[in-house]
Amino acid sequence: MSLLAAVLCLVQEPTTVLGPEDQPAKMLETFLLGECSKQFELRRKAVEDLRTPDDIRRRQETLRGRFVAALGGFPERTPLRPTVVGKEERDGYRIEKVIYESRPNHHVTATLYLPPGKGPFPGAIMPIGHSSNGKAADYVQRGSILLAKSGIACLAYDPIGQGERMQLLDEAGRPAIKGSTAEHTRVGTNALLVGWCAATFRIWDGIRSLDYLASRPEIDAARLGCTGCSGGGTLTSYLMALDERIVAAAPSCYLTSLERLFATIGPQDAEQNIPGQVAFGMDHADYLLLHAPRPVLMLTGTRDFFDIQGAWATFREAKRAFGVLGRAEAVDLAEFDQTHGYPARHREGAAGWMRRWLLGIDEAVVEPDFPIAKDADLQCTSTGQVLTALGGVSAFDLVARRESELGPRRGKLTPEDLRVEVRRRIGLPGVIPPAAAVTTSGEFRREGYRILRGVTRTEPGIRLPFLRLSPDRPKEAAWILYAAGEGKAAALEKGGRVDRWAGDGQVVLALDLRGMGELRGSDFKESFLAMHLGRPLLGQRTLDLLAVMAGSGDGCHLVGTGQAAPAALHAALFEPRARRVTLEGMVISWSKVARTPQAANQLGNVVPGALEAYDLPDLAAALAPRPLEILSPVDPAGRALSQAELEEAYEPARASYKAAGALESLVLRAAP
Numbered sequence: 163m164s165l166l167a168a169v170l171c172l173v174q175e176p177t178t179v180l181g182p183e184d185q186p187a188k189m190l191e192t193f194l195l196g197e198c199s200k201q202f203e204l205r206r207k208a209v210e211d212l213r214t215p216d217d218i219r220r221r222q223e224t225l226r227g228r229f230v231a232a233l234g235g236f237p238e239r240t241p242l243r244p245t246v247v248g249k250e251e252r253d254g255y256r257i258e259k260v261i262y263e264s265r266p267n268h269h270v271t272a273t274l275y276l277p278p279g280k281g282p283f284p285g286a287i288m289p290i291g292h293s294s295n296g297k298a299a300d301y302v303q304r305g306s307i308l309l310a311k312s313g314i315a316c317l318a319y320d321p322i323g324q325g326e327r328m329q330l331l332d333e334a335g336r337p338a339i340k341g342s343t344a345e346h347t348r349v350g351t352n353a354l355l356v357g358w359c360a361a362t363f364r365i366w367d368g369i370r371s372l373d374y375l376a377s378r379p380e381i382d383a384a385r386l387g388c389t390g391c392s393g394g395g396t397l398t399s400y401l402m403a404l405d406e407r408i409v410a411a412a413p414s415c416y417l418t419s420l421e422r423l424f425a426t427i428g429p430q431d432a433e434q435n436i437p438g439q440v441a442f443g444m445d446h447a448d449y450l451l452l453h454a455p456r457p458v459l460m461l462t463g464t465r466d467f468f469d470i471q472g473a474w475a476t477f478r479e480a481k482r483a484f485g486v487l488g489r490a491e492a493v494d495l496a497e498f499d500q501t502h503g504y505p506a507r508h509r510e511g512a513a514g515w516m517r518r519w520l521l522g523i524d525e526a527v528v529e530p531d532f533p534i535a536k537d538a539d540l541q542c543t544s545t546g547q548v549l550t551a552l553g554g555v556s557a558f559d560l561v562a563r564r565e566s567e568l569g570p571r572r573g574k575l576t577p578e579d580l581r582v583e584v585r586r587r588i589g590l591p592g593v594i595p596p597a598a599a600v601t602t603s604g605e606f607r608r609e610g611y612r613i614l615r616g617v618t619r620t621e622p623g624i625r626l627p628f629l630r631l632s633p634d635r636p637k638e639a640a641w642i643l644y645a646a647g648e649g650k651a652a653a654l655e656k657g658g659r660v661d662r663w664a665g666d667g668q669v670v671l672a673l674d675l676r677g678m679g680e681l682r683g684s685d686f687k688e689s690f691l692a693m694h695l696g697r698p699l700l701g702q703r704t705l706d707l708l709a710v711m712a713g714s715g716d717g718c719h720l721v722g723t724g725q726a727a728p729a730a731l732h733a734a735l736f737e738p739r740a741r742r743v744t745l746e747g748m749v750i751s752w753s754k755v756a757r758t759p760q761a762a763n764q765l766g767n768v769v770p771g772a773l774e775a776y777d778l779p780d781l782a783a784a785l786a787p788r789p790l791e792i793l794s795p796v797d798p799a800g801r802a803l804s805q806a807e808l809e810e811a812y813e814p815a816r817a818s819y820k821a822a823g824a825l826e827s828l829v830l831r832a833a834p
Contacts, residue, residue: 296325350432422472588701647724649679787824
């Protein structure tokens with residue numbers, strides 16, 4: 163089709179159903195924020211009932227257990243195998259460059275700043291914000307030096323994806339994923355599938371860094387602290403909540419409230435999103451409560467993008483809880499008229515707080531001017547990257563190893579047990595009402611059929627636009643429910659499959675699932691909001707399809723393409739009215755995603771912990787003997803796969819269909 167013809171076609175065939183006043187790109191986000199608000203209100207009522215120290219302790223115990231469970235638990239402690247690779251005396255302090263292993267052969271690079279003398283000194287760890295140069299960042303060096311000059315040792319360590327710990331390198335040894343937050347999201351996406359998340363790696367690195375600091379003979383392990391900014395403020399908040407060795411903490415430019423965070427900038431980096439967090443009632447104030455009654459100072463900026471209103475609301479809630487425990491003086495907030503960052507005023511506040519609670523010296527700290535090192539001078543490895551200098555395993559390797567461990571456990575559930583397990587993991591309600599109140603907004607014609615534009619509601623707040631292709635001479639055959647990852651407009655390709663179906667007399671309903679087509683918004687933001695609610699987007703899209711099929715009465719041919727295909731596969735598991743299923747362009751399996759560092763556009767279809775119980779081929783096997791077509795599947799990076807790769811991945815489905823005597827009902831066809 164020529165460009166002019168395509169333009170004319172669009173003019174003549176308006177496929178858009180919703181108007182600007184409907185704000186379709188914001189519909190899903192608005193719905194998710196509304197669902198979060200319900201949970202925030204439930205949490206507020208629970209917090210209002212905290213009257214006694216025992217109430218506080220019960221909440222601490224419950225939330226800490228849920229927090230660790232959401233992280234997937236922690237591995238056993240293994241030898242740190244620390245190595246000091248360099249030492250340097252400086253003006254008023256000294257440094258050591260160190261390497262240790264937070265997990266076997268998983269290396270951490272760090273700089274230890276020590277006060278003069280033999281000690282034992284109090285010590286603090288400094289998790290790092292999203293600076294590409296990690297521990298060498300200007301604010302990290304200045305904060306660490308100030309602590310050392312104030313009599314407190316400081317261990318600043320590189321996070322994964324930063325400094326010397328890039329987790330994926332190209333052939334030239336350069337970062338293969340541009341930007342620390344992008345790498346964290348890739349790690350987090352893969353990790354979610356095996357029951358972990360990005361925070362699992364970051365928190366364990368912090369715990370093992372505390373282990374290393376406490377093991378040093380110069381350090382008094384009974385006087386440990388933690389302070390960091392932004393992403394480092396996130397980790398400070400997590401660590402002070404989970405590790406009771408942290409006596410004093412000072413998170414900077416992070417703590418607000420989830421309610422204000424979501425209402426302003428929205429969910430942030432992968433490790434700042436804990437699966438199910440909103441659903442199980444843990445907000446930012448709970449990091450302070452879990453740390454109580456040990457001292458904590460919130461360092462905030464009036465003009466920070468981590469909202470100051472939320473920070474004060476969190477502080478007030480924490481102040482009340484600390485008061486119930488008789489330690490109101492142990493929590494404080496310092497607000498400075500500044501934007502996001504860890505400026506001198508924050509560094510001075512952190513150092514003063516640590517001196518007060520770790521040294522018993524309550525006096526103001528003023529940061530003098532002093533030189534800092536060049537990045538290369540703090541380098542611990544010979545090449546500047548642990549993977550090229552030391553080999554070892556990356557976070558991606560650890561996820562792939564975990565997937566290998568889980569693989570033999572899958573494929574053993576009965577169909578009924580599989581449905582129970584899948585329903586739980588995708589957050590699917592037990593009862594799904596039929597889609598409500600179809601409204602129409604005009605129609606247009608093609609030769610042999612007309613196309614009706616309309617909207618249906620599958621859940622309060624979710625209105626899905628559709629195109630209904632109604633033949634002039636309809637056949638008495640099952641209608642077709644068509645969900646395309648790129649949106650319903652794909653159904654109207656002239657001469658395409660849907661056009662031929664309608665021309666051949668079959669009724670087709672082409673539907674935009676939430677977050678797709680006209681409703682496409684921010685997949686990153688919506689995916690994490692949904693996971694906070696314990697309702698992954700895939701589960702919500704599955705609900706959309708089930709609600710539409712429940713309202714139809716008759717059986718249908720269910721077709722899902724691209725990003726919509728996994729939802730169609732899940733819907734078919736629960737709905738026998740999907741009498742025939744076609745999946746085209748679907749990612750071949752989640753096990754492949756978990757093993758692919760460069761997986762693309764997978765976050766929206768991730769189900770946390772899915773690979774602990776099932777994979778996409780297991781769902782396909784459970785559909786036997788219904789007709790099932792899997793056409794032109796792709797790998798996690800979106801590339802076409804061979805027939806051999808398809809056959810290998812779906813061998814369980816072949817076996818299931820053979821056992822059901824329906825081998826001819828399963829079609830596996832790779833792209834030409």
